[in-house]
Amino acid sequence: MLAIGIVASVVGTAISLWIDWFPSQASTQADDVDRLYDWLLIASVPVFVLVMTVAIYCVVKFRAQPGDERDGEPIHGDPKLEFIWVVIPFLIVAALSVYGWVALNDQEEKKPNTMVVHVISQQFAWGFEYPQPSGPPVRSDELLLPVDRPIEFKVESKDVLHSFFVPDFRVKQDAVPGLTVTTNTTPSKVGSFPILCAELCGLGHSTMRQTVRVMPSSEFTAWLDGEKLALREGEKTGLAAGREVFSTAGCAGCHTLADAKAEAATGPPLDGLAEVAAARDPKQTLKEYVRESIEDPNALVVKGYGPLMPPNYRSQLSARQIEDLVDYLASVSAPSGSQRAGASSTTRSTSSVR
Ligand code: CUA
Numbered sequence: 362m363l364a365i366g367i368v369a370s371v372v373g374t375a376i377s378l379w380i381d382w383f384p385s386q387a388s389t390q391a392d393d394v395d396r397l398y399d400w401l402l403i404a405s406v407p408v409f410v411l412v413m414t415v416a417i418y419c420v421v422k423f424r425a426q427p428g429d430e431r432d433g434e435p436i437h438g439d440p441k442l443e444f445i446w447v448v449i450p451f452l453i454v455a456a457l458s459v460y461g462w463v464a465l466n467d468q469e470e471k472k473p474n475t476m477v478v479h480v481i482s483q484q485f486a487w488g489f490e491y492p493q494p495s496g497p498p499v500r501s502d503e504l505l506l507p508v509d510r511p512i513e514f515k516v517e518s519k520d521v522l523h524s525f526f527v528p529d530f531r532v533k534q535d536a537v538p539g540l541t542v543t544t545n546t547t548p549s550k551v552g553s554f555p556i557l558c559a560e561l562c563g564l565g566h567s568t569m570r571q572t573v574r575v576m577p578s579s580e581f582t583a584w585l586d587g588e589k590l591a592l593r594e595g596e597k598t599g600l601a602a603g604r605e606v607f608s609t610a611g612c613a614g615c616h617t618l619a620d621a622k623a624e625a626a627t628g629p630p631l632d633g634l635a636e637v638a639a640a641r642d643p644k645q646t647l648k649e650y651v652r653e654s655i656e657d658p659n660a661l662v663v664k665g666y667g668p669l670m671p672p673n674y675r676s677q678l679s680a681r682q683i684e685d686l687v688d689y690l691a692s693v694s695a696p697s698g699s700q701r702a703g704a705s706s707t708t709r710s711t712s713s714v715r
Contacts, residue, residue: 366414370407377402387529387550387575390468394531397464404453469545472511478504480516482523482536484671485565485627486614487556491585499588502608504556504573507581511547519677524560527573533559548575565669568615568627603689606682610674620693628670629663634694637663648691655683 378399386392425431479490479498489505490498506512516525518536526533527546534544558569576584604621607613613623617630629637638650641661645653654661658670671677678686 362414362418365418366411369414370410373410374403374406377406383531384528384554385550386531387548387552387554388531389547389549391529391531391549393464393467397461400460401457404457408450408453472545472547475511475513475545476507477513477515478506480504480514480525480536481519482517482525482558482569483519483611483677484521484563485558485569485669486611487525487558487569487571488609488611491588493589496589497592499585499592500605500609501588502611502613503571505581505584506548506573506575507578508548508551508575510578511545514544514546516542516544520671520673521562522560523558523562523569526557526559527554528557529554530573535560548573551575551577563671564667565615565627568625571614600689600692603685603687603692606678606686607689610678610682610686612686615669618690618694627666629666631690631694634690648687651690651694652683652687655686 382398383391383395386395477492479492481488481490486502487504489501489503491501492498514525514532514534516534516536517540518538521538523536524533525536525544529550530546530548532544532546534542536542553572553574556571556573558566560566562569607618607621607623612618612631613621613625615625615628617624617626617632619632623631634651635647638645638647641650654670656675658672658674659668662668674683
């Protein structure tokens with residue numbers, strides 16, 4: 362039995378180490394996390410295999426014969442055996458927890474030149490804010506990061522529990538309503554990587570996906586400077602203010618809208634709304650239709666779509682923001698091409714500054 366257990370342990374551990382569990386390593390801590398995981402496998406797979414070997418052996422060898430109803434001999438304590446099976450697991454678990462603590466401590470260490478990025482989660486989209494030394498923060502619905510620069514994420518939630526998960530960074534942090542939780546990483550690879558929500562947060566949980574783009578430092582600085590310039594020049598007024606609300610409130614997480622370069626398909630598309638509104642109720646104006654859809658989304662769920670739209674935008678957004686959003690949507694989603702072209706040429710979209 363011992364020989365079988367040892368052979369099975371070696372084979373099981375070899376297989377578990379051979380399997381490629383994780384995506385690419387795109388941050389400086391990825392290697393440490395993967396090594397920690399390998400040690401967890403080395404410590405746990407032999408225990409699992411050994412216990413299963415003994416259990417299966419006993420089931421086969423000591424099973425009761427048909428008609429045998431006896432309970433078997435009572436078992437008395439064996440202090441030596443009990444001491445061994447308490448102390449060995451204790452030592453294994455204590456060693457692993459110390460190792461895990463050291464790895465986590467390394468990762469959370471304050472590094473010079475750290476950039477703070479706010480991660481704002483809500484059903485069912487992510488928003489990102491880059492605080493500036495002076496003036497308002499730069500906002501974006503896509504996470505852009507410079508390569509090789511330490512980042513401190515400040516993770517927040519506007520509604521329920523979410524979890525900010527970037528598998529390629531080996532970063533996963535719960536977003537807790539009412540708390541700001543920090544987590545660190547240093548991206549080490551240029552490219553685009555998925556951001557997922559790793560906490561069941563409602564019907565649209567599986568659609569709560571976005572992308573992080575890691576770019577050369579010069580490219581990132583150029584993007585940030587462009588965003589700051591746009592903020593300073595006060596370009597984000599009128600329709601641009603509505604577009605800003607569209608991007609930061611998470612609308613792009615579920616809807617397609619050509620003007621905002623949004624391409625999600627969870628909710629109904631927002632281009633050509635005038636026709637949809639007229640078809641529903643000719644007496645209602647387009648703006649009334651849009652406002653009702655935002656403030657009371659479940660009153661008019663579009664055919665073919667589930668009631669996924671969060672019903673709390675009325676309390677999440679200010680009256681001013683809803684006003685801007687309604688103006689913006691009514692303006693850019695009308696089928697008239699001239700109106701849309703006019704709106705796009707006078708303002709600048711967040712996502713066009715690249
Ligand atoms: Cu947010 Cu799941």
